[in-house]
Amino acid sequence: MGALVSLDTLLADRRLWRGQPTARPASVEPTGHAALDAALPAGGWPESALVEVLLPADGLGELRLVLPTLARHTGAGRDIALVAPPYVPNPLAWRAAGVDTARLHLVSADARDALWATEQCLRAGCLSAVLCWPQKADDRALRRLQVAAESGQALVFAFRDARAAAQPSPAALRLQLAPGQLQVLKCRGGLAPAQPVPFPLH
């Protein structure tokens, strides 16, 4: 006798692929970008998970990707944190994007402590989203973040250099950013779309 698995939970879990298309339930974590939502199997960000964003260079729209989500979270009265950001987040522009900067917390840490701080922020459970820029993170460190995100029910975005694309990653969603487009490298609960998602610069 194996463990009994309820059919409902199995079907609700997006890890199971069914032959015929069904109406997709509305995602609880929409990205705010319609084209990206349509391309992702969950219809938005995976819940309480690690999202890895790979960038060849800064300034390609990596913040525009997450700002609608952050605006939604702070608007709902949840706190978010940036752990060791590479630049100063300009509060005027963030506010213009709808983010409540009073709920935005910055943590400055060196590369060694940044992963620790990120994990603490995630496990605490009082932050709904954490952004981090891990410099030298192996897949074990990323797995820790993934587990911490699950236990703290928080969304974590890890921004990494595009050279890390070849490394294996435990992230629930991996996106590669290029000028004007987004490539989904991996997504839990479905096949990654082969075509890049258009992501206009402005």
Next chain:
Amino acid sequence: MLWACLLLPHLALDTVLRRHPSPEEPLALVGGPRPRRVLSAVNEAAAARGLHRGQPVAAAEALCEGVRLVDDDPARLARARDFLAAWTYRYSSQVSTALPGAVLLEVQGSLGLFGPWPRFEAALREELQALGFRHRIALAPSAVGAAVLAAHQDGLAVTSHEALRRALASVPVARARLPGGVAPALSRMAVRTLGQVFALPRAALGKRHGVELLDHLDRLLGQAPEVLPLYQPPDVFDAKIELNYDVESSQALLFPLRRLTADLAAYLAGRDGGVARFVLRLGHEDRPDTEVVVGLLAPERQPGTLFELARGRLERVAVSAPVRTLRLVARELPPFVPAARELFEARPQQAVEWPALRERLRARLGNESVYGLDPVADHRPERSFKRRDGVAEPAPPAVCGPRPTWLLHRPVPLRDPAPRLLAGPERIETGWWDGGDVQRDYYVVETSRGQRAWAFCAPGERGPFMLHGWFA
């Protein structure tokens, strides 16, 4: 109300003797103005050599060579009184040191815990003995009555007003703490004891000796309410643990640290307060103490949180020498306001509140490491934000052109062979009045790698560009 009086007839002397290495040697306290200094108290050995109170210092030194003379210090006396009051406070919440040389405590409410009275009294005597204070104890329904009875007869305990009147009847008027001048006047009238005073007609007594005497008699008998200034525990927490051995690792300090922080938390809970900042002092054998300051942004009083924070700070300190003592001093004890939370809140089980998380991060990463940013109404990009450590304030909106989401800490040259100008110029020319003069033309630039940059150059020119932000 039942008042116990701990009368300390030799308080000044005992305060010196209890810390003295050899109390059996002749010792005398010296008081009085400088040229005519006299002995104010002597111990037994000195009394056996013929020294007595009121003797001039020169005579005492002639009588007994090598007598130790100690200055009478009012501050020391006050400290001893405070110490005794703090010690007594654990037996009763109403403690007073208003009467000189005596500690009064209300014991009616304490008898349920420490009683009955004979056992309570034995405990008090045993502890006072151990502390090194000679004492007399009496119990009475009025505070002044207890003090008078303690001076009259050690160990007397009366619990009813009638018994108090009978017990007081045999007390000589000179010992009844009567208002000034009344006792000699009464003895000139051949009134020797309080019993005789009680027998005199009240109206005539009041007319002859004043209303103060009647008031005093009423308070003595417990017939008039008594207003005593009560002892308040101090607003400083200061506890110290002496370690019996040299401690060289911070791990071995954790156990005493846990005790200290637990004591602090109990103290804070008792006064319904929190702690905003406390200092750990690590005492060494022959070096100045190492100080570890634990600062919090919001008052806290959970023993576990306090311990974790102190531990975080302690583990980062490099201690130069073995530790002999551990002391915790907390002076800033603001009121503690518990955060209001919803009753049914769907939260992860091990959820930590943001203030607790912030303190944990600050403990490891440094005090300056967790902050927020507020916009400032200034057109210079480098001055358009400021750090926020506490609560955000509503900020003024002051945007004209496009502003990037990332700002560089300081502008750097834009290394790009062919930047494409998308928007601009937006001239920012301000700050000539405060020394931060800025004259720049800002452009939105697309680099050859497809990045959106915010760059500036000198007014009226088209390069070279300085990169100041990313439209990320």
